[in-house]
Amino acid sequence: MGAAVSGAKNQTTDDWQAGGKIFGGYNIDQNWAVEVGHSRFGKEDFRATAAPQFPDAQVKSSRTYIAGKYTMPVSADLSAYAKLGASYNETKTSFMSVNRTNRDTGAYAALGLQYALAPNVALVGEYERYGKKKDVGAKADVVSVGVQYGF
DSSP, X not given: OEXXXXXXXXXXXXXXXXXXXXXXXXXXXXXXXEEEEEEEEEEEEEOSSSSSSSOOEEEEEEEEEEEEEEEEEXXXXXXXXXXXXXXXXXXXXXXXXXEEEEEEEEEEEEEEEEEEXXXXXXXXXXXXXXXXXXXXXXXXEEEEEEEEEOO
8 A cells, every 4th residue: 555646737727736646456476466546636726718817717637547567676675567457537627617527437557666665665656647638637647756555
């Protein structure tokens, strides 16, 4: 199990959006595992009209995945891994009093590194891809850095 900080470019505002990620899984053997995770990106205000300087719209995104994970040791403390699975993606936009939710499912893939800080604790960093290109909200390409604890 673990927690991370995720970052993705926001397609609507053309800047980076940070969010939190939680994940957990089960190691089948030394190399293979199954993992689930959820990333949620913060609410971001933007201007949808040329009205005064007050934002009149908001967007927020979340991503959920389930994947198989293959880990390969690089050295005593460093491992590389790849994940492949499926994702459920949700983007909510609010413009004045109109709310709209876009949902899609698609392929999920990730490449990452984990560095053992202690026998059960590792620092993880990864690049993730959640399905197809997004037109609004957080982009499908996400980077994460976090901590993982193994039982």
